[in-house]
Amino acid sequence: xxSSSSYNCPCAACKFLRRKCMPGCIxxxxxxxxxxxKFANVHKIFGASNVTKLLNELLPHQREDAxxxxxxxxxxxxxxxxxxxxxxxSFLQRQVHRLQKELxxxxxxxxxxxxxxxxxxxPAPPGASSIESMAPxxxxxxxxxxxxxxxxxxxxxxxxxxxxxxxxxNPSGDTDGGGGNM
Amino acid sequence: xxxxxxxxxxxxxxxxxxxRRCTPSCIxxxxxxxxxxxxFAKVHKVFGASNVSKILNExxxEQRDETxxxxxxxxxxxxxxxxxxxxxxxALLQRRMVELQVDLAIARARLARYxxxxxxxxxxxxxxxxxxxxxxACGGFAxxxxxxxxxxxxxxxxxxxxx
Numbered sequence: 562x563x564s565s566s567s568y569n570c571p572c573a574a575c576k577f578l579r580r581k582c583m584p585g586c587i588x589x590x591x592x593x594x595x596x597x598x599k600f601a602n603v604h605k606i607f608g609a610s611n612v613t614k615l616l617n618e619l620l621p622h623q624r625e626d627a628x629x630x631x632x633x634x635x636x637x638x639x640x641x642x643x644x645x646x647x648x649x650x651s652f653l654q655r656q657v658h659r660l661q662k663e664l665x666x667x668x669x670x671x672x673x674x675x676x677x678x679x680x681x682x683x684p685a686p687p688g689a690s691s692i693e694s695m696a697p698x699x700x701x702x703x704x705x706x707x708x709x710x711x712x713x714x715x716x717x718x719x720x721x722x723x724x725x726x727x728x729x730x731n732p733s734g735d736t737d738g739g740g741g742n743m
Numbered sequence: 744x745x746x747x748x749x750x751x752x753x754x755x756x757x758x759x760x761x762x763r764r765c766t767p768s769c770i771x772x773x774x775x776x777x778x779x780x781x782x783f784a785k786v787h788k789v790f791g792a793s794n795v796s797k798i799l800n801e802x803x804x805e806q807r808d809e810t811x812x813x814x815x816x817x818x819x820x821x822x823x824x825x826x827x828x829x830x831x832x833x834a835l836l837q838r839r840m841v842e843l844q845v846d847l848a849i850a851r852a853r854l855a856r857y858x859x860x861x862x863x864x865x866x867x868x869x870x871x872x873x874x875x876x877x878x879x880a881c882g883g884f885a886x887x888x889x890x891x892x893x894x895x896x897x898x899x900x901x902x903x904x905x906x
Contacts, residue, residue: 606798608791615825623826625873630830634817642798646829647813653836657870660843667850702846702853 573600578609587616591628603628644701668702756783761792770799774811782815789818 571582572589575598582589588609592600602613612631616624638645756766756779757771767771771792775783786795794812802810821828 595803606790606794611789611791611850615821619825627826633830634821634828636799638817642802643810644813645817646833647816650829650836653833657836657839657843660840660847664843664847664850664886667847667854670854671850671857674854700852718905 570594573597574609577601577604587613591625599632602639603631605633606638643680663700671702707736756780757787757792760784760787768795774799774808775905785818786811786823788813789821790814 568653571594572586573592573594574588574597575582575586576594576597579610588600592603605616613629619627634646637649641648690697751757754765755769755772756775756777756886758769759777759780760783775786784792790798797810798814799807799810817829824831827834864906
């Protein structure tokens with residue numbers, strides 16, 4: 562008596578590729594038949610062969626996250642063929658940069674208040690000696706305390722900035738702000 | 744004497760890798776110069792030449808340069824981190840952004856205490872300083888990935904600066 566329940570339900574990949582979904586199909590655990598668009602996007606951007614090679618290079622416990630990240634990137638690229646998810650990275654970098662500047666300004670004001678000065682538009686004084694003499698609760702919030710690298714903002718050492726995106730905060734073509742969300 | 748005609752201009756990096764003749768209408772030639780073989784090699788390995796060609800054909804010609812650059816960036820990220828690729832950078836930046844928002848809220852709250860006699864400090868939207876409860880929760884995106892580690896989440900230096 563035939564008893565294989567997995568045989569009856571091809572995964573989304575095998576459905577898309579119109580082939581028999583065999584036991585041990587590398588796609589089956591990650592592309593369920595009820596999510597056809599997920600594989601369709603991944604196939605369109607990366608191709609089934611490249612995905613197979615990638616998954617075969619990974620340990621089994623890593624494959625689910627790999628497929629999910631590929632699916633995310635593929636969907637982003639389908640929505641924005643020019644920038645894909647790189648658009649989101651650029652948007653987030655700008656937000657991080659803006660927040661760091663605002664935090665620097667707030668910390669500079671805190672220093673001035675601690676020194677009984679009214680905040681002005683002047684830049685923050687150099688050095689940290691005035692900070693260290695303050696009581697802990699008066700010290701500026703250390704925005705880089707959680708960072709593993711210096712300075713609180715990353716630049717890959719030894720790697721030149723690859724290119725400047727003519728950032729417009731939106732997927733290709735628009736110029737209004739507020740883009741980059743998936 | 745036979746005249747030796749000069750060879751045609753050298754093949755682009757794509758046609759060199761694909762071992763085919765680089766025609767004047769080659770879609771890859773403007774963006775994958777022969778002196779940058781690794782750029783196409785990486786893009787080819789991750790996306791495949793056929794898929795890249797289809798993507799380029801879908802976008803207007805004036806946007807193809809940016810398209811190729813973003814594909815190269817993604818390919819590089821994926822080769823460095825085969826599990827998360829660019830998504831690692833997104834998760835890291837989102838977490839970083841939330842941390843900064845929290846720190847900024849704390850700093851502004853402290854400023855408000857100092858300037859209690861002054862008009863209240865308003866944020867860019869003209870509203871009061873948000874409380875910590877109003878800030879977006881950390882995680883979120885990263886919660887979708889079971890194995891993304893704290894090491895991945897702290898090393899921004901591995902992602903080149905696009906800004």
